[in-house]
Amino acid sequence: MNEEKRTGAGGAPPDAAAPPANAAAPTGSAPAANAAPAPRPIGATDPVEGFEPKIIAFCCYYCAYSAADLAGSMRLQYPANVRLIELPCSGKTDPKLLLEAFENGADGVYVAGCMEGDCHFLKGNFRAKKRVHAVKKILDDVGIGAARIEMFNLSGSQGPRFAAIAREMTERIKNLGPSPINVRRGTIHRAPTVEAAAAGQGGEHK
Amino acid sequence: MSVAEPKAPVAEKASGAAAPKEGAPKKAESPFRTDSKLERLFAQGEFVVTAEIGPPKSASSKGIRENAKILKDATDGQNLTDNQTAIVRLSSIAAAVHVLAEGGNPVMQMTVRDRNRIALQSDLLGAYSLGIRNTLCLSGDHQSFGNHPTSKNVYDIDSIQLLQTVKGLRDDKKFLCGEDCKINPKFYIGAAANPFGDPFEFRVLRLEKKIKAGADFIQTQAIFDLERFERFMAMARERGLHKKVNIMAGIIPVKSAKAMEYMKTVPGMIVPDEMIARIKGAADQASAGVDLAVEMIQRMRQIEGVRGVHLMAVGWEEKVPEIVEKAGLLPRPKVKE
Amino acid sequence: MIVAEQKSLAEIDQLVRNAKKLLIVGCRECVTVCMAGGEKEVGILASALRLKWENEGHKTEIVTAMLQRQCEPEYVAELEKQLDGVDCILSTACGVGVQYVAEKYPIWTVPALNTKFAGGALEQGVWTEKCGLCGECVLHLTGGICPIIRCSKSLLNGPCGGSHDGKCEVSAETDCAWALIYDRLKKMDRLDLMLELQPVKDWAKSRDGGPRKVVREDVRL
Numbered sequence: 001m002n003e004e005k006r007t008g009a010g011g012a013p014p015d016a017a018a019p020p021a022n023a024a025a026p027t028g029s030a031p032a033a034n035a036a037p038a039p040r041p042i043g044a045t046d047p048v049e050g051f052e053p054k055i056i057a058f059c060c061y062y063c064a065y066s067a068a069d070l071a072g073s074m075r076l077q078y079p080a081n082v083r084l085i086e087l088p089c090s091g092k093t094d095p096k097l098l099l100e101a102f103e104n105g106a107d108g109v110y111v112a113g114c115m116e117g118d119c120h121f122l123k124g125n126f127r128a129k130k131r132v133h134a135v136k137k138i139l140d141d142v143g144i145g146a147a148r149i150e151m152f153n154l155s156g157s158q159g160p161r162f163a164a165i166a167r168e169m170t171e172r173i174k175n176l177g178p179s180p181i182n183v184r185r186g187t188i189h190r191a192p193t194v195e196a197a198a199a200g201q202g203g204e205h206k
Numbered sequence: 207m208s209v210a211e212p213k214a215p216v217a218e219k220a221s222g223a224a225a226p227k228e229g230a231p232k233k234a235e236s237p238f239r240t241d242s243k244l245e246r247l248f249a250q251g252e253f254v255v256t257a258e259i260g261p262p263k264s265a266s267s268k269g270i271r272e273n274a275k276i277l278k279d280a281t282d283g284q285n286l287t288d289n290q291t292a293i294v295r296l297s298s299i300a301a302a303v304h305v306l307a308e309g310g311n312p313v314m315q316m317t318v319r320d321r322n323r324i325a326l327q328s329d330l331l332g333a334y335s336l337g338i339r340n341t342l343c344l345s346g347d348h349q350s351f352g353n354h355p356t357s358k359n360v361y362d363i364d365s366i367q368l369l370q371t372v373k374g375l376r377d378d379k380k381f382l383c384g385e386d387c388k389i390n391p392k393f394y395i396g397a398a399a400n401p402f403g404d405p406f407e408f409r410v411l412r413l414e415k416k417i418k419a420g421a422d423f424i425q426t427q428a429i430f431d432l433e434r435f436e437r438f439m440a441m442a443r444e445r446g447l448h449k450k451v452n453i454m455a456g457i458i459p460v461k462s463a464k465a466m467e468y469m470k471t472v473p474g475m476i477v478p479d480e481m482i483a484r485i486k487g488a489a490d491q492a493s494a495g496v497d498l499a500v501e502m503i504q505r506m507r508q509i510e511g512v513r514g515v516h517l518m519a520v521g522w523e524e525k526v527p528e529i530v531e532k533a534g535l536l537p538r539p540k541v542k543e
Numbered sequence: 544m545i546v547a548e549q550k551s552l553a554e555i556d557q558l559v560r561n562a563k564k565l566l567i568v569g570c571r572e573c574v575t576v577c578m579a580g581g582e583k584e585v586g587i588l589a590s591a592l593r594l595k596w597e598n599e600g601h602k603t604e605i606v607t608a609m610l611q612r613q614c615e616p617e618y619v620a621e622l623e624k625q626l627d628g629v630d631c632i633l634s635t636a637c638g639v640g641v642q643y644v645a646e647k648y649p650i651w652t653v654p655a656l657n658t659k660f661a662g663g664a665l666e667q668g669v670w671t672e673k674c675g676l677c678g679e680c681v682l683h684l685t686g687g688i689c690p691i692i693r694c695s696k697s698l699l700n701g702p703c704g705g706s707h708d709g710k711c712e713v714s715a716e717t718d719c720a721w722a723l724i725y726d727r728l729k730k731m732d733r734l735d736l737m738l739e740l741q742p743v744k745d746w747a748k749s750r751d752g753g754p755r756k757v758v759r760e761d762v763r764l
Contacts, residue, residue, distance in 0.1 A: 184598065
């Protein structure tokens, strides 16, 4: 009954079709490395041409959100894949909302809070970290994969770090491929094609 | 109280069962409450020696019988453990019957972990009918230590209440529910005491509770920490407990320092590091272990109120006669008519 | 309160997978307080199941509802209007609540939680067992510490020989209830209670007498 087809949509961890991501193994290294390719992470999907992940960043008002402002005024480039949601504190992180982001089509989610020890409300960022870890477990259980969510810490003065986190997470999700949910729905987020852009249409379904 | 019940078929066949069945009926008022050889030896003022036999994890009587043969003349009583450390083994009643058949004097251990008051009393009746005359009442190791950790435990009554139960059957001819038991089992009743458990100050008070509940003799947890045991005995003497009950000091002959290291980790056991170092430093650890056991027995004999020793050499029973001999305790005394 | 813990998602999945329309019902009492089956947990569970099933191409519709208290028929009756098309109910209440829902409706009803014990919080996120529900309270004899459930052997004349440094032989993380009782009685100068031989317990007043019932004639309607 639960052996539904799980091909490209990920889910089953020991999926035989591992992407050739680690093909560039150092020559002459241990033969075992060739024999057993690294298992594909849970929730990884087949590469899609032109995939542009949609990533939701839940940002604490006191640090990440200010850092984003700073990044803007510093004219720092960071991927447009990241959509920010402001939180009064990362301690406001709600596991249910994190999951709902995935239900609503996010390919990745992260929570950005203050440096540990610097939370405006003392412990909010520690709480956020624990909740993000709880959601990681759920995401593994449901086949979306823990790697699609992360917790970051930074301060309000770290504009460049904000941009770096955005790049890091975008890169990670690009490597993982579209969320299996989006693969199922046929709603893979893509960069707008030249023609679509000219016609004023985004490439996204949602 | 007890006009000795002459219904002990197996015991009668067993050559070594020394209960003077024929001697007692002459006098209507026997000074003894039971037919137990242990009771008589204590009454004679002997320094009593018992040893432990661990029943096997099988349906074979071979090992028990061999050990019984080894121990029957070197010791005055042989304890049969009851699914020790909650590992399923041949039952202590059956093992005790094998010991009887070899001419030994079994001390049947009984824990309240696996049986409720119905089963416990039933087994007491059965065991007595088979000729078993001594029992040791225990709480039992929790089943989480054993090989069936997912089992349900019973603990309908506790070890102190079991003492009361055995005593009630013997002295009042009553079951726990208050009903009469016309032909009643008359066990010589043992209890355990752990001077190394906590809270230490309560250990002597708990001993007193066990005496009040019905204990005739006590076998202590294995002693390595002599200093703490002496403090325990001093407190017991202060309350006059050594005169109310026959205290036997528990001794484990150790084969190796490694075994001692393990025992150190068992809850309710204290093994001083110097003692481990002493065995570790020996050229022949096993013979050093024998020497240590002999030395411990000698020390125990000097402590006022210690009326005997209980040797727990499970898996090493063959060494017990040598230890008892080296301690100058052979031959074992006979029951005087 | 009753303390419960959610079953694994994999197990819940197997319990309800065959449903066409699944109703997840939470309870606002004990299981909300112990964070096992309140509104939040129902939301997370529903979301997780939706993601899992969609990912696997499995189709079961999920709806959710909250009841003030699943262990009373009046509250359970409120579910009536939310049952349209529902062929399976997943209750995040304790075992009591699951039974009330199951009794009320002819719909396959399954538990989302494992009901653990009667206890309370030690700290945020940590709950501990406190009462053995034995039907004949002995706390007045033991300085307010329950030996029935907090002693691994339910001893009435404890502690056993396995008490070590205030801990139980079963686990170094578990306090020896009798060590606690001793300390407490000593502090209160009531050690005399511990010297008394406590008689055997009447377990017929506990579960061993069969399922129990409490009747208060004066308050019956």
